[in-house]
Amino acid sequence: MAQLIKNRTATLDTWKTLELVEGETPENVELPTGDVIFPLAVWQARKAEIISCHKRIGLLIDSSERIEDVADDLDYFVIIAVNFPKFVDGRGYSTAALLRQRYHYQGEVRAVGDVLHDQLFYMQRVGFDSYALKDGKDVVYALQKGFTTFGETYQAATDQPQPYFRRRA
């Protein structure tokens, strides 16, 4: 189990993520009940069914998937989990930035996968607000240091839409 950080505190994850095993396809996988994060392909294949039997719906988007493809569905999702297959795969930063800046998505945006201490600061900046820190990593230290590495930033981003040069005294 990854360790969840949300609103800058360690917290318990109440969401299950649907994972397809060998032989299962988005079309035939059994949909679990409860608060479930569905992979994008499952959502696309079973949208009506998911809406009819789930009050709270989550979406899992992988680094190679395009958020544009579900842009019209964003209101359905309480949470969107953006997967980092490897921490050096930086596509998820753009996904989160687009979700917040272009689509004005207000729900939870969670970093999942290879989520490490040293990327938390950037993740927070582009619009993530929860983080499934990788197993074995020090969640206490991450909370202590990971989000406050720098006290100021130059660029406009989700957390600070005004670049520093527009905020200078």
Next chain:
Amino acid sequence: MYKYDAIDRQLVNERVEQFRDQVRRWKAGELSDDEFRPLRLQNGLYIQRHAPMFRIAVPYGMMNSARMRKLASISQKYDRGYGHFTTRHNLQLNWPKIEDVPDILAELAEVEMHAIQTSGNCLRNITTDQFAGVAADEIIDPRPLAEILRQWTTFHPEFAFLPRKFKIAISGTKDDRAVTWFHDIGLHLQQRNGEVGFRVIVGGGLGRTPIRGEVVREFLPWQHILTYCEAILRVYNRQGRRDNAFKARIKILVQALGIEAFTKLVEEEWAQTKDGPATITQAEFDRVAAHFEPPAYEKLDEPELPFEKSFKNWADRSIHPHKVPGYAAVTLSLKKHGAAPGDISAEQMLAVADLADQYSFGELRVSHEQNIILADVKKTDLYELWQKAKAAGLATPNIGLLTAMICCPGGDFCDLANAKSIPIANAIQARFDDLDYLFDIGEIDLNISGCMNACGHHHVGHIGVLGVDKNDSEFYQVTLGGRQGNDARLGKVIGPSFAAEEMPDVVDKIIKVYIEHRHADERFLDTFDRIGLDPFKNRVYEGRAHGKAKAAQPEAA
């Protein structure tokens, strides 16, 4: 020169503490080697063949004497008393200890320097023309916008883990001196109907797949450069290949999509952010530009320069026209024969700092040709400056000539290299040590890279030399006719590669063909363009069976 404000200083100091903590956690086993690698690379730290290599940024090439003295002291305290200037405005130390790097960064921060994003798959150091702000042919000084771009690239949260490295170059002159056609983004400042803006070039690069960049926008008003770069980077970050590091640069994406489709994606992306908060304000431009106000030039006449042959030889090669009468920009050669091109000793760093203080308002620059520039020297001081530079081994009169070659550290230092490059450079310098002959040969760029990553820019050398590995032996492939500048293009391969010991002869033969064929006033490149590759090819492969390269003699231990 730009001076840090409290925030600039705070960020660099916070970076030092961040890296200190990362090194500590790596040593404690809390960060794996794989997790640590991109973090150390983004602080310029490579783990190499003999020792770590540490790359310090000199943003857009601007330095002052205090920074140079600090580099001298760092190289003495933490390294072996010398450094190597690269082709992208960086200084590399070859022998630091990993554990010392946080302390080195802290010392650098004292003089407003850093190693931020000097390596790794991120936005790299911005480069420009070494004569920015003083060149007689300058249209617009690129430095204020280079600094604004530096700040934008620094810790950009969305683009810290790109498919591959990303390099931006800016030029503000008629003659491009920043190799802008061969960068991921190349920017040409220009004026159109009284408005200042950029021609935006994307997808150029040397390396394994050399490609000349293509124009993605002919004119972009300067206020939009950050939002426009962001649009380019976002398209690249999302669509650039991540399955194969050799196909991950933006040039491959641009080629795969075609420039029109790529441009359409960028323009669509930009339409969403255009005129947003990241649009540069006049107030910010003015604030930064104030740091680059011209120094207090005196009103001077053009003096007669002393007529002493060796001084004149040096002056002819080393002086670049200045926009202010009575002043000159002076290039100090780091291409002394027998030394590694681009290397500078701590003593030379101190000498250079003194010269900058005495003769050039305390400022200096580094060029992508790996030399030092004193940009604002009174012509009446040139003779005195020359004598002091000569004493410090910085006045080899070879700027622009055959022996002032661009050369990467090569197999002697670099893990990526297929072959050594410094011994080749030194062997060629030894062969062409006769100054009169060197002057007679005239202007010629000889560029050497120890592998296809092309740090020595071999593709754009008039003569390019590329180290290749064949069955564990080092060979050298030669190209002719490459060039930088407005008409930048790639050299043509002359034929099969050569063994190291053949290289001085090969270059000698190429030069002889030029001398035999040249018309009066023709430079090497002019003759090459007129007569083509064949006469050179025929000469260098004369007497060889089927043009095959000789087998390398195994080196004696």
